[in-house]
Amino acid sequence: MKKVFVSGGSGYIAMYCIKILIEKGYHVLTSVRDESQKELVKKSFKIHNIAQENLTFTILDLLKDDGWDEALKGCDYVLHVASPVIPGNVDEDSIVKPAVDGMTRCLNAAIKNGAKKFVQTSSYAAIYGNKKSDHGDDDWTDLSNKNLLPYEISKTKSEKKMWEIVANSQIGACAINPVLVLGPSLSGVLSMSNRLTIKKLFSLPFVPDMAISVVGVQDVADAHIRAMESSKSNGKRFLLSEKTIKLIELSKILRRGGFKKAPKNVIPNIIFKFLALFIPSLRSIAKRLGTFEKLSTKNANNILKWFPKSAESEIINSAQQLHDVGILKK
Numbered sequence: 129m130k131k132v133f134v135s136g137g138s139g140y141i142a143m144y145c146i147k148i149l150i151e152k153g154y155h156v157l158t159s160v161r162d163e164s165q166k167e168l169v170k171k172s173f174k175i176h177n178i179a180q181e182n183l184t185f186t187i188l189d190l191l192k193d194d195g196w197d198e199a200l201k202g203c204d205y206v207l208h209v210a211s212p213v214i215p216g217n218v219d220e221d222s223i224v225k226p227a228v229d230g231m232t233r234c235l236n237a238a239i240k241n242g243a244k245k246f247v248q249t250s251s252y253a254a255i256y257g258n259k260k261s262d263h264g265d266d267d268w269t270d271l272s273n274k275n276l277l278p279y280e281i282s283k284t285k286s287e288k289k290m291w292e293i294v295a296n297s298q299i300g301a302c303a304i305n306p307v308l309v310l311g312p313s314l315s316g317v318l319s320m321s322n323r324l325t326i327k328k329l330f331s332l333p334f335v336p337d338m339a340i341s342v343v344g345v346q347d348v349a350d351a352h353i354r355a356m357e358s359s360k361s362n363g364k365r366f367l368l369s370e371k372t373i374k375l376i377e378l379s380k381i382l383r384r385g386g387f388k389k390a391p392k393n394v395i396p397n398i399i400f401k402f403l404a405l406f407i408p409s410l411r412s413i414a415k416r417l418g419t420f421e422k423l424s425t426k427n428a429n430n431i432l433k434w435f436p437k438s439a440e441s442e443i444i445n446s447a448q449q450l451h452d453v454g455i456l457k458k
Contacts, residue, residue: 129182132356133203133243134158135234136210137185138165140319141249141309144349145207147178152353159188159199159210172315190230196237205356206238209249211286227282228289235290239297247356248290250303251283252341255367256421264424265305265365287365300362302355304348307369307423311345311442312449319345322446323455326382330456334395335375338416341423342378343370344438354432366428370436372421378443385444387451387458 132149136142137158146169149156160166166185173180186199190210200206211227231248238246257269257280269276269284276284287303294301309321329335351368355361375394382390397417404413428434450456 129153129155130204131155131157131202132205132207133200133238134207134209135188135230136160138169138315138317139209140313140315140317140321141306141345141348141352142207142209143169143172143314144345145209145352146183147173147176147314148349148353150179150182153182155182155184157184157186157199157203159186161189162187168315168317176314190226190233193233196233197240200234200237200241200243203238203241203243205245205247206234206243207247207249207352207356208234209352210234211249211282223278224282224285227286231286231290232293235293235299235301239293239299244300245356245362246290246294246299246301247352248287248301248303249352250287250290250305250365252305252307252367252369253280254284254287254303255305255365257284261419262422262424263367265367265427300359302361302363303365304352304355305365305367306343306348306351307341307367308343309345309348310342310439310446312445316449316453318450318453318455322450326443326447326450327455329375329379329382329391330387330389332391334393335379335391336400336413337374337376337394337397337418338413339372339374339420340378341369341372341421342439342443343368343436344442346442347434347436347438351428351432351434354434358432360431364427364431366432366434367423367425368428368434368436369423369425370439372423374420381440381443382447385447387444387447387456389457 132154134142137160146156188195254269255263255267257273257276313319379390
């Protein structure tokens with residue numbers, strides 16, 4: 129039985145990856161921060177009837193060397209999914225250091241133990257931070273851009289470091305770069321993307337004239353496993369997106385799903401820009417008014433034969449989970 133190491137096992141995307149791996153007959157070793165995270169995963173998998181006979185745990189810290197080399201012994205594949213997600217203008221070191229150092233520890237341990245493949249969960253944030261409006265697998269965020277947020281810097285630096293290390297080794301490696309990931313959490317712990325996007329949408333009487341690119345969490349997990357199993361993915365980046373939609377279309381999807389409190393109307397750009405003069409948090413949105421990015425997912429389509437289809441149902445399911453825990457009202 130082949131063994132896969134998955135870092136950050138209690139995380140949003142990681143839990144779906146583990147679910148698929150177990151269903152495909154792999155033995156999975158996953159890392160968590162502490163015993164409480166281990167119990168959370170076990171309890172969640174039991175609720176969802178996910179078998180745990182071939183699932184084991186280890187406690188590791190992204191900022192400490194202890195245990196990484198020992199944990200990855202005998203692992204054929206490594207999915208490095210763990211990375212801090214802290215939105216907004218936080219202290220850069222609090223997010224960049226664990227992202228880069230944690231990836232480095234995981235990758236070096238994978239190389240030392242002779243793993244065949246290393247798959248890093250990167251992000252669209254490592255692609256879009258430049259002056260372009262059309263993006264594909266080979267585009268990169270420009271680190272000289274003074275307007276980047278710490279999260280965008282962390283994802284870009286972490287992935288660049290991965291490619292730098294891989295270039296001097298024999299391990300096969302690839303990066304997965306999803307856009308905004310939506311869908312319910314297996315653990316019941318709401319993902320940052322769902323909380324920020326759907327909850328914020330419901331807090332507005334109107335929506336701005338802007339578009340976002342979205343992809344379903346189960347399709348993202350599926351892409352990870354496809355990339356892990358394919359030697360053709362070595363050396364490649366995979367931008368993952370199902371569709372780019374206007375916020376008003378997202379609102380319509382939610383209304384069709386029974387969430388009648390989702391806003392019905394678009395606020396005129398001139399009014400939104402006026403409000404942004406007085407509300408700093410609106411200024412980054414004001415810059416994107418009327419834009420519609422075009423994304424190419426050529427590598428995922430051609431190499432992985434990945435064709436996502438779950439975004440609309442995942443949007444509704446995300447809202448339902450937010451409703452179930454009392455955050456949203458229908």
